[in-house]
Amino acid sequence: MKAFTQHKGLVAPMDRANVDTDLIIPKQFLKSIKRTGFGPNLFDELRYLDEGFPGQDCSNRPLNPDFPLNFPRYQGASVLLARKNFGCGSSREHAPWALDDFGFRAIIAPSFADIFFNNCFKNGLLPIVLDEDVVAQLFEEMYAQEGYELTIDLEKQQVIKPNGEAIAFEVDAFRKHCLLNGLDDIGLTLEDADDIRTYEAKRREQAPWLFDAVK
Amino acid sequence: MAGQTLYDKLWQDHLVKSREDGTALIYIDRHLIHEVTSPQAFEGLRLAGRQLWRKDSLVATPDHNVPSEAAERAGGVAGIRDEVSRIQVQTLDENCRDFDVVQFGINEPGQGIVHVIGPETGATLPGMTVVCGDSHTSTHGALGALAHGIGTSEVEHVMATQCLIQKKMKNMLVRVDGELGPGVTAKDVVLAIIGKIGTAGGTGYAIEFGGSAIRSLSMEGRMTICNMAIEAGARAGMVAVDQVTLDYVKDKPYAPKGAQWEKAVAAWNQLHSDDDAVFDAVVELKAEEIEPQVSWGTSPEMVAPVSATVPDPAAEADATRRTGIERALEYMGLEAGQKITDIKLDRVFIGSCTNSRIEDLRAAAAVAKGRQKADSVKQVLIVPGSQAVKAQAEKEGLHEIFIDAGFEWREPSCSMCLAMNADKLGAGEHCASTSNRNFEGRQGYGGRTHLVSPSMAAAAAIAGHFVDVREFTRQEALSGEEI
Numbered sequence: 001m002k003a004f005t006q007h008k009g010l011v012a013p014m015d016r017a018n019v020d021t022d023l024i025i026p027k028q029f030l031k032s033i034k035r036t037g038f039g040p041n042l043f044d045e046l047r048y049l050d051e052g053f054p055g056q057d058c059s060n061r062p063l064n065p066d067f068p069l070n071f072p073r074y075q076g077a078s079v080l081l082a083r084k085n086f087g088c089g090s091s092r093e094h095a096p097w098a099l100d101d102f103g104f105r106a107i108i109a110p111s112f113a114d115i116f117f118n119n120c121f122k123n124g125l126l127p128i129v130l131d132e133d134v135v136a137q138l139f140e141e142m143y144a145q146e147g148y149e150l151t152i153d154l155e156k157q158q159v160i161k162p163n164g165e166a167i168a169f170e171v172d173a174f175r176k177h178c179l180l181n182g183l184d185d186i187g188l189t190l191e192d193a194d195d196i197r198t199y200e201a202k203r204r205e206q207a208p209w210l211f212d213a214v215k
Numbered sequence: 216m217a218g219q220t221l222y223d224k225l226w227q228d229h230l231v232k233s234r235e236d237g238t239a240l241i242y243i244d245r246h247l248i249h250e251v252t253s254p255q256a257f258e259g260l261r262l263a264g265r266q267l268w269r270k271d272s273l274v275a276t277p278d279h280n281v282p283s284e285a286a287e288r289a290g291g292v293a294g295i296r297d298e299v300s301r302i303q304v305q306t307l308d309e310n311c312r313d314f315d316v317v318q319f320g321i322n323e324p325g326q327g328i329v330h331v332i333g334p335e336t337g338a339t340l341p342g343m344t345v346v347c348g349d350s351h352t353s354t355h356g357a358l359g360a361l362a363h364g365i366g367t368s369e370v371e372h373v374m375a376t377q378c379l380i381q382k383k384m385k386n387m388l389v390r391v392d393g394e395l396g397p398g399v400t401a402k403d404v405v406l407a408i409i410g411k412i413g414t415a416g417g418t419g420y421a422i423e424f425g426g427s428a429i430r431s432l433s434m435e436g437r438m439t440i441c442n443m444a445i446e447a448g449a450r451a452g453m454v455a456v457d458q459v460t461l462d463y464v465k466d467k468p469y470a471p472k473g474a475q476w477e478k479a480v481a482a483w484n485q486l487h488s489d490d491d492a493v494f495d496a497v498v499e500l501k502a503e504e505i506e507p508q509v510s511w512g513t514s515p516e517m518v519a520p521v522s523a524t525v526p527d528p529a530a531e532a533d534a535t536r537r538t539g540i541e542r543a544l545e546y547m548g549l550e551a552g553q554k555i556t557d558i559k560l561d562r563v564f565i566g567s568c569t570n571s572r573i574e575d576l577r578a579a580a581a582v583a584k585g586r587q588k589a590d591s592v593k594q595v596l597i598v599p600g601s602q603a604v605k606a607q608a609e610k611e612g613l614h615e616i617f618i619d620a621g622f623e624w625r626e627p628s629c630s631m632c633l634a635m636n637a638d639k640l641g642a643g644e645h646c647a648s649t650s651n652r653n654f655e656g657r658q659g660y661g662g663r664t665h666l667v668s669p670s671m672a673a674a675a676a677i678a679g680h681f682v683d684v685r686e687f688t689r690q691e692a693l694s695g696e697e698i
Contacts, residue, residue, distance in 0.1 A: 022652065111415060115445075115450060172237065
């Protein structure tokens, strides 16, 4: 996994509550057996005026001129500003894969759905929870100022505004550690392999039916 | 010390290790996989040169992409017309072969929607931890199991380590007391719950569903409730083990037998919240107040009783909610104040991991029997959740009732719940659907989904618009005639 330490980037809006993962990456693109290549289909139904298909060249598709990510001022954005309950619905990890492939490194919202939130950390994408009024303020400032950029310092757990004002955010110690160092958490868990085996042996004795093979 | 909740007990039973940073390693007993969210995990194992930790914990089946139409289905994997779908199902075949994982293949008797076949075979059992790369894994919580959806990275993690790295969730009790009225089903209960607490109401919680109305439900009804816990934001939903659970599990093909069964029952009888258990949040509903529900918007919380009208955004004080309602009404092509019963349907879908079990099909057939689909309804799909459900329904003659009514009897698959196979809505089409999500585009580009119970869906198919199924059956009883 790629590390996340500090990032400065252009901010773009996804200004609606309850953005679901079907909206982030529609189901037809889930047929891929790869982890990459989802960026051109991020928010496909909002971004384009036609229906998208897997494997299609998106460069000639008609863009929705009313969708902010298509505005010239947001080109190259890498920080997504969003509203409540971002990423609800399906567990598809294709959602963070699409956001990452598009070029986003961080998402700021008042709240996230649990599975999506968790999936982001596995892919070097940092979801940041800030108070709803703080997020509302960021939206206002972003709309008011073209080229609005935020700096995110994971080590210090701060979002830093263009005027230098720093906003603190919370992040789990374990997730922070993994992100800062780009660690593979499977490797970390396997360091506890002996504990897993001990548990397994004890459990097999207590509840052997849990270990019966199917078929 | 306060007593433990059901979730506390399941957590404790599976705790391998608590770490200093506040995370824990939780052991996973059953790992269900399907073709959509597993290929990248297998690829990850290959790239890292890792093995499956315990291959007999895995059970695979293809469900999301497989065709429901009989002629196409008869060709097996090679017969899947959509090339990308075919490759994905073939990839599951290859991965299961290479890693020696048990798979119920596309046309084998055990195949079906992963959340239907788990409980019906006993592959998922009370007291288990169950995961799958699918958010509706919460379904298995109906057995008194800790079951939740995970992303593909976690699928790979469980494959390689048999564990998940987790933080303990908070406890929520949703208690529904009283007696459900005639024609009011588990689906209506869970939609009413989501309407009350919202799609983020359960975020960060494991929800236990309790109360006399929940206790009175069959196992299949409880599965419908737990299935949609994620639609209330909770990764896991569960119901305590009782006699209904034990009667359901007994004699399932992979349930323990003989002395093992007795030992298991003794353990499973502990799987309920203690009387003095403390929940972080409690939500209460009265069963008598729940009517048949219909979703009118683009989020499962946008739901109303069938007797109600489509809400007026102008009456909503909260600005975010108001714009949400406005956007939903525009997408759905509905007017504020319009009666729910005036919504006309283009298609009807009865199926999905929420409502494709035998009781669901019986409920739909009871309404459809001797009646005809409305001419204005283009298509009514009946998609059984598994090969076993299909066989049972055919044994009972339900398929003939559906076919006589002008409905289509299909092959087990996820089908139009998420339109990854050929079954989808056209732009602007309204669908009465027994599935779980009414998100924009979910059932097809521009499609308009209304979530309902199987009997409400069948009644809508007959009438051509939503009707209160209670009215529908009452009139029939009075006149003995079709409506």
